Structures are given as C-alpha cells and as structure tokens.
Amino acid sequence: MTSxxxxxxxxxxxxxxxxxxxxxxxxGEHLNPLYFLGxxxxxxxWIVIFTGLYLYAFFETSVVxxxxxxxxxxxxxxxxxxxLRSLHRYASDGLVLVIALHMLRHFAFNRxxxxxxxxxxxxxxxxWLTYASGIxxxxxxxxxxxxxVVTATAEWFDVLPVLxxxxxxxxxxxxxxxxxxxxxxxxxxxxxxxGVMTVLWIHTQRVPGARxxxxxxxxxxxxxxxxxxxxxxxxxxxAPADMATMVATLDFDWFYLPTxxxxxxxGPANTWFLVLGATALLLILPWLPQRAAxxxxxxxxxxxxxxxxxxxxxxxxxxxxxxxxxxxxPFECRNGGCGACKCTLLHGEVALLPYQASALSESxxxxxxxxxxxxxxxxxxxxxxxxxxxxKAHPAKRYVxxxxxxxxxxxxxxxxxxxxxxGATLPFHPxxxxxxxxxxxxxxxxxxxxxxxxxGDIELHVRRxxxxxxxxxxxxxxxxxxxxxxxxxxxxxxxxxxxxxSIIFVAGSTGFAPIKSMLExxxxxxxxxxxxxxxxxxxxxxxxxxxxxxQWAREHxxxxxxxxxxxxxxxxxxxxxxxxxxxxxxxxxxxLATHQVYACGSVQMVQAAQPAFAQHGLASDDCFSDAFHLxxxxxxxxxxxxxxxLGGTHV
Amino acid sequence: MSKPLPKPxxxxxxxxxxxxxxxxxxxxxxxxxxxxxxxxxxxLKLSFSHSGQLKFACRERDAAELAKLQPNMRSKMDCPRExxxxxxxxxxxxxxxxxxxxxxxxLQKDGAxxxxxxxTIPAGAHHFSARLADxxxxxxxxxxxxxxxxxxxxxxxxxxxxxSGGFVFTRG
Numbered sequence: 001m002t003s004x005x006x007x008x009x010x011x012x013x014x015x016x017x018x019x020x021x022x023x024x025x026x027x028g029e030h031l032n033p034l035y036f037l038g039x040x041x042x043x044x045x046w047i048v049i050f051t052g053l054y055l056y057a058f059f060e061t062s063v064v065x066x067x068x069x070x071x072x073x074x075x076x077x078x079x080x081x082x083x084l085r086s087l088h089r090y091a092s093d094g095l096v097l098v099i100a101l102h103m104l105r106h107f108a109f110n111r112x113x114x115x116x117x118x119x120x121x122x123x124x125x126x127x128w129l130t131y132a133s134g135i136x137x138x139x140x141x142x143x144x145x146x147x148x149v150v151t152a153t154a155e156w157f158d159v160l161p162v163l164x165x166x167x168x169x170x171x172x173x174x175x176x177x178x179x180x181x182x183x184x185x186x187x188x189x190x191x192x193x194x195g196v197m198t199v200l201w202i203h204t205q206r207v208p209g210a211r212x213x214x215x216x217x218x219x220x221x222x223x224x225x226x227x228x229x230x231x232x233x234x235x236x237x238x239a240p241a242d243m244a245t246m247v248a249t250l251d252f253d254w255f256y257l258p259t260x261x262x263x264x265x266x267g268p269a270n271t272w273f274l275v276l277g278a279t280a281l282l283l284i285l286p287w288l289p290q291r292a293a294x295x296x297x298x299x300x301x302x303x304x305x306x307x308x309x310x311x312x313x314x315x316x317x318x319x320x321x322x323x324x325x326x327x328x329x330p331f332e333c334r335n336g337g338c339g340a341c342k343c344t345l346l347h348g349e350v351a352l353l354p355y356q357a358s359a360l361s362e363s364x365x366x367x368x369x370x371x372x373x374x375x376x377x378x379x380x381x382x383x384x385x386x387x388x389x390x391x392k393a394h395p396a397k398r399y400v401x402x403x404x405x406x407x408x409x410x411x412x413x414x415x416x417x418x419x420x421x422x423g424a425t426l427p428f429h430p431x432x433x434x435x436x437x438x439x440x441x442x443x444x445x446x447x448x449x450x451x452x453x454x455x456g457d458i459e460l461h462v463r464r465x466x467x468x469x470x471x472x473x474x475x476x477x478x479x480x481x482x483x484x485x486x487x488x489x490x491x492x493x494x495x496x497x498x499x500x501x502s503i504i505f506v507a508g509s510t511g512f513a514p515i516k517s518m519l520e521x522x523x524x525x526x527x528x529x530x531x532x533x534x535x536x537x538x539x540x541x542x543x544x545x546x547x548x549x550x551q552w553a554r555e556h557x558x559x560x561x562x563x564x565x566x567x568x569x570x571x572x573x574x575x576x577x578x579x580x581x582x583x584x585x586x587x588x589x590x591x592l593a594t595h596q597v598y599a600c601g602s603v604q605m606v607q608a609a610q611p612a613f614a615q616h617g618l619a620s621d622d623c624f625s626d627a628f629h630l631x632x633x634x635x636x637x638x639x640x641x642x643x644x645x646l647g648g649t650h651v
Numbered sequence: 652m653s654k655p656l657p658k659p660x661x662x663x664x665x666x667x668x669x670x671x672x673x674x675x676x677x678x679x680x681x682x683x684x685x686x687x688x689x690x691x692x693x694x695l696k697l698s699f700s701h702s703g704q705l706k707f708a709c710r711e712r713d714a715a716e717l718a719k720l721q722p723n724m725r726s727k728m729d730c731p732r733e734x735x736x737x738x739x740x741x742x743x744x745x746x747x748x749x750x751x752x753x754x755x756x757x758l759q760k761d762g763a764x765x766x767x768x769x770x771t772i773p774a775g776a777h778h779f780s781a782r783l784a785d786x787x788x789x790x791x792x793x794x795x796x797x798x799x800x801x802x803x804x805x806x807x808x809x810x811x812x813x814x815s816g817g818f819v820f821t822r823g
Binding site: 023151158165172229245249252 | 686700
C-alpha cells in the first residue's frame with residue numbers, strides 16, 4: 001500500500017510558496033535564492049569577514065584618528081577601501097535580512113521542532129551574535145552614529161542593577177573617552193564574529209548535507225548587486241563624534257538598530273523586557289505545543305538500491321534522514337521547488353509538506369512518485385531512487401566478530417553464533433542480513449535469525465554449498481573463537497507491523513532464518529495478527545528447526561506451521577504436505593486478497609510463487625521478499641544482486 | 652506547469668530582483684532618519700558617583716562585646732560601614748526637573764551612590780538649581796544655582812565633585 005497525503009499549507013507557507021514560485025520563474029528552481037538562504041548567509045558572512053580584515057588594517061584605534069582613518073579609507077582609496085567598506089556594511093545588513101528570512105521560513109514550515117531544536121536554538125544565538133557584532137561595528141568609526149550607539153548601549157546596560165549608572169559615565173564628555181576604548185571595541189569586533197563563525201559551524205554540522213556555498217551564479221549576482229550599491233551609494237561616516245553636543249537626526253541603520261530606537265522611546269528597562277522576552281519566546285518555540293493531529297512519530301525507511309533500512313526521526317523528511325546516514329540521495333533546493341529529489345514510493349504512507357506544483361505533477365504523484373525533501377513518513381516506508389551522480393555513499397558499518405558457538409542443525413545446515421568485539425549489540429530489523437567479508441574482500445550474505453529485541457549473539461543459518469569457499473570453511477575448519485569481519489545491517493526486507501491482514505510466511509530451505517527473526521519479533525511484541533508459516537524443503541532432514549516451529553504453534557494460538565516437502569525420502573515416512581510450497585499455499589488459500597505474504601528462499605522459488613500469488617488476488621503491495629528484488633519486480637543492478645541473496649544460499 | 656520565460660526576459664527579471672534587494676538594503680541602511688532630539692532642544696546629563704556620609708557614628712565596644720569577638724577582630728571602636736543614601740533635587744527655572752534618592756552600592760551598602768540621567772530640555776537660557784543631601788538626617792548640605800544659555804543640541808553636564816565644592820555644571 002502506498003499513499004501520499006498533502007498537508008494544507010498555512011498562511012506563512014502559502015506566502016513563501018507564492019514568493020518562491022515567482023522567483024522560480026525569474027531564477028529557475030536551481031538558483032532560487034529563497035532555497036539557499038542558509039548558504040547565502042554564509043556567503044555574506046565571508047564578504048563581511050574578508051572586507052573587515054582589509055578595513056582593520058587601516059583603522060586607527062584612537063579617539064583622534066578613528067574617524068579620520070575611516071574617512072581616509074573611504075575617500076582616499078575610493079575604489080578599494082571605499083568599496084570594501086560599503087560592501088562590509090551592506091553585506092552585514094544583508095546578513096541580518098537573510099538570517100531572519102531563513103528562520104522565518106523554517107518556522108513557517110514547522111521545521112524547528114523535535115530533533116531540529118538544536119539548529120533552531122543555535123540559529124537564535126547566531127542571530128543575536130550577528131546583531132551584537134553589527135552594533136559593535138557601528139561604534140568604531142567614531143562618528144555621530146557611534147556616539148549615539150555607545151551612549152545608548154551604556155544607558156541600556158546601566159539599567160541593570162549591577163552597573164547602576166556607572167557605564168554611561170564613561171561617555172558623558174569628550175574627556176571621558178580614551179584611546180583604550182577603541183582597542184577594546186576592536187577586540188570585541190574580532191571576538192564576536194569569531195563567535196558567530198563558531199556557532200554557525202556547530203549549527204551547520206547538525207544539518208545533514210547542509211550547503212554552505214550558494215550556487216556560483218547566485219553568489220556572483222549577490223556580489224555584483226552589493227558592489228553596484230557600494231558604487232552608487234557608498235557607505236559614509238557621519239560627522240565626527242562630539243560628546244558636547246547631540247545632533248537632532250541620525251542616518252539610521254534599521255537592520256541593526258531598531259532596538260536602539262526602542263531604548264529611546266520606551267526606556268532601557270522596558271526594552272530589556274522586550275528583548276529578553278522575545279529571546280525566551282524564540283528559544284522555547286520548538287517545545288510549544290502543537291495540534292495533536294500533526295504530532296509526528298518515528299518510522300523506518302527502507303531504501304533501494306542501497307538495500308538499507310534507516311530510522312526516520314519524528315518530523316524529519318526522508319531526505320534529511322537519508323543524508324544523515326550518508327546515503328547518496330539526490331537533492332538540490334531541499335524546499336520542494338526543483339524536483340531533483342524525486343523518488344518512487346514502493347510501500348508506506350507519507351505526508352508531503354507544501355511544494356511547488358512544477359516539482360511534482362499530479363500524474364507523477366499518481367504514479368507513486370514523491371519528493372524526498374518534502375515527504376514525512378506516516379508509516380514505515382520503502383522507496384526506490386536513483387543515486388546522485390558521482391556521490392559516494394557511506395559504506396555500511398563494518399564490525400569484527402568472534403564465533404561463540406557452532407551447532408550442526410542438519411547435515412547441511414550449521415547454526416553460527418557471533419559476538420561483536422567489545423560486546424556491542426547491533427541494532428537491526430527482523431529480515432535484514434549481514435555480509436561476511438572474506439579475506440579478499442568478497443562478500444557472503446546471511447540473514448539474522450533472531451529477533452533484535454532480546455539482544456545477545458548474532459545467529460546465522462549457513463547452508464553447505466558444494467565447493468563454496470565460505471560455507472565449506474564453516475563446515476570444515478571454523479572453530480569457536482575464530483574471528484570474522486562483516487558489514488551490516490543490510491536489506492530492506494522487514495516485517496510491516498502497521499497492517500491488520502493475516503500473514504503467510506513462506507520459507508524455502510534456510511530462508512527460514514529471516515522468517516524466524518520476524519516471527520520471534522512478532523511474538524515478542526505480542527502481534528495478534530493471524531500468522532501461518534509454510535516451510536518448503538526437499539526432505540525431512542532439511543526441516544532443521546521444525547521442533548521450534550511446532551513449539552511456537554503450541555504456544556501461540558494465532559500461529560500455525562505447515563511443513564512442505566518437495567522430494568521426501570522413503571525413510572522420511574512423511575505423511576504431511578508434499579509438492580511445491582507455493583502450490584500448498586494456494587491450495588489452502590485460493591483467495592489471497594486479505595493476506596500479506598513474506599517469502600524468503602531461492603530466487604527460483606519466489607519467481608515461481610509471485611505470479612501465482614498475484615493471480616490469486618495477492619496485491620503487489622502485500623507481497624514482500626528480498627528475492628523479488630532480483631526479479632521480477634525490479635531488475636538486478638549489478639553487484640547489488642549479490643547483496644540480496646538470503647538465508648545463506650549464496651556461497 | 653507554466654511555460655519557461657525567454658532567457659533575456661529571465662535575466663532582466665533577475666537583474667530587477669537583485670536591484671530590488673540592493674535598493675532595500677541601501678535604503679534601510681541609512682533611512683528613514685532617526686530623530687533623537689527636537690530642533691530646538693538641548694540635553695542635560697546629570698551624572699555623578701558620590702559616597703554619602705556614614706549612616707551611623709562610631710561607638711566604643713564594652714568588654715563583654717569584645718570578649719564575644721575573635722581575638723583578631725577585637726577592635727575597640729565599632730564603625731558601621733553603611734552609608735546614607737544620596738538625595739538630589741534639580742530644578743529648572745523654578746520648576747522641579749528631576750528628583751532622585753540613590754542608595755549606596757555594595758552588599759554592605761558602603762559604596763558610592765551613582766546617578767546617571769539624560770534629560771531633554773528646551774534650548775535657551777535657563778536657571779538651574781541643584782541640591783544634594785548625603786547625610787543620615789537627609790538634610791540638604793550642598794546646593795548650587797547657575798544660569799546657563801544652551802544652544803540647540805548642546806549638552807550640559809551636571810556633576811558632583813566633593814573636591815570641587817559640590818555641584819559642577821560643565822557646558823559641553
């Protein structure tokens with residue numbers, strides 16, 4: 001079953017979507033600046049830092065020379081210092097604007113809650129540090145605006161009980177201002193931007209696949225527009241500061257100084273209440289209650305062609321979940337504008353955050369396509385996507401394990417228990433597998449045969465294959481204490497726990513291993529759905545854990561076990577079901593419309609079963625098998641074919 | 652899906668968008684102007700840091716009191732550190748302009764009383780009368796009267812320096 005629900009956009013979302021739609025027409029989806037607000041903020045910060053380094057080289061840290069040195073820089077080297085000074089100011093203004101827009105967008109799209117709280121809170125810190133840096137910068141040229149800013153700052157802080165009027169006293173007359181003030185201000189003007197960069201770095205580290213550079217054409221466009229502005233309207237100092245007088249009006253930077261207007265109008269104490277109150281509100285926004293209906297949960301995401309299952313955190317998009325795991329998911333705008341992250345939804349339900357209609361058409365949606373950057377899981381989800389060209393996926397985690405027990409279950413099946421070095425437990429989903437990595441790098445796949453719920457050693461069922469390098473070693477030379485290297489967990493085959501249909505498990509030979517894992521998990525979680533296991537093997541000795549299956553049937557009323565032999569031997573004295581396992585199922589269940597089927601076994605077995613099941617009403621959405629991934633549902637993709645072999649049937 | 656715009660038109664529209672961004676940044680970086688003072692207004696800054704008198708006089712400890720103290724603390728005289736609050740009255744042209752009573756700073760209330768207040772006043776000639784009380788009885792013990800002519804935007808600082816005899820009016 002696949003389903004894509006759309007969330008109705010809020011007013012803020014509609015406003016952004018409308019604006020982004022217009023910008024998409026102008027810039028195209030790949031250069032829309034509204035999709036790169038974070039990266040644009042980075043770019044503007046770099047402009048501020050590099051221009052600031054140049055300005056600092058010419059700045060005189062003294063009362064007499066501060067204003068004159070900035071003026072000399074502005075007018076004396078009009079096309080270098082003058083432009084760089086203007087760029088410094090305008091990029092700083094743009095930075096505040098872009099950060100505010102960036103935060104507003106995340107707020108509008110509800111991307112500040114849950115696990116995103118850290119990014120949100122660090123964003124608030126960055127915003128205030130940026131403000132502090134900019135306001136501090138306005139103190140340096142020592143003009144009329146500097147006079148206003150230092151006086152207002154001192155008056156604002158003086159209202160705090162500890163200071164009580166002593167700070168403003170430093171600025172009541174020209175005689176009170178010394179050269180040391182400028183050394184202090186310069187020091188702060190280096191320290192605060194360093195703080196911005198540090199918190200910004202931390203902020204970015206928490207966002208998987210975060211872009212810190214806007215597309216080059218966009219960066220060039222921004223730089224060109226700010227340079228043109230610098231030429232047309234150079235940033236200039238106002239008259240030199242003079243504490244003996246106050247000018248009636250000031251050319252005011254409304255990006256940085258609106259708080260200072262409030263200090264004058266409302267008084268310092270009220271402005272403190274406003275600023276601290278607003279900050280507190282911003283900081284607690286991620287935890288403010290929201291409507292119960294929109295409260296998200298955590299789910300699993302199975303991906304092809306990676307053959308991985310990863311966790312999707314509450315409120316996380318599928319794209320973020322995949323990028324967090326280092327998967328090469330395709331993306332560009334991350335905001336439902338470009339459609340680069342389109343994928344096929346194979347199973348499960350997702351809710352789509354608002355997106356541009358041009359990114360995903362109705363017909364594409366009807367065909368099961370969805371947008372990774374907008375899709376939030378409403379159930380366990382399985383998708384297929386085309387990896388980003390040239391991107392390298394992080395390999396599955398590798399472990400070293402020790403063999404703790406070897407048990408011959410039948411002449412051809414060995415039960416192998418492994419313990420990871422250091423005693424760590426490996427989280428996995430019932431149905432997944434590991435790849436044993438041989439000395440030459442070759443890999444052999446074996447399914448987990450226990451439930452992950454109880455921890456303990458990893459259990460594998462290894463079937464002997466004549467001439468097989470690894471399986472021969474298991475049967476002839478492997479000893480308790482030997483070490484093995486493996487990678488995992490892998491595979492997208494897992495038990496769907498969100499339905500209520502009866503489940504038919506079909507195991508062929510050692511395909512019993514993942515089924516055992518699923519069943520033990522189902523029993524552990526108390527699943528009440530009807531479950532029937534059909535285990536198809538050649539002869540009786542191949543039913544290597546039949547006693548266990550029969551014990552389950554005795555212990556769980558909702559479970560039954562049907563062994564099926566395809567070629568019973570005379571000494572088996574078999575009176576049970578015979579023939580092909582899928583034929584036995586069809587004989588018992590001529591109508592499979594109300595069932596789910598989980599099949600594990602040889603490719604031949606599932607290739608024979610799948611069309612027969614489909615003819616008897618089994619919906620393709622209710623048929624799960626790793627073997628089906630090879631054929632006929634999807635064609636094998638090169639080396640991936642090896643990875644989906646199950647149950648130790650590969651050599 | 653709407654038809655893509657022709658390239659030249661797209662570039663033109665991009666140019667307009669960049670220009671609009673630059674215009675917004677360019678305008679709001681200096682405008683609208685902020686008015687901090689009326690055209691015919693001047694500024695008075697009352698600012699001083701002054702320690703009031705000790706609130707309590709020293710007294711001699713009796714033998715019993717001394718015995719209760721640690722040997723190294725047995726000072727004969729007990730001089731409480733707490734200082735009196737400082738009260739200031741400032742009148743302009745016979746009308747009260749500002750009144751404040753400021754307690755001394757510090758946990759022991761033994762620090763200076765600090766006052767800072769910026770007041771906007773009409774420019775022109777004014778008669779200022781400043782009075783200060785810093786004793787425990789609250790009686791005015793410093794005062795000064797002065798006539799000042801202030802130009803628009805001019806700042807007059809009213810300080811209090813004991814070494815200079817009390818109030819000091821400094822024209823900016």
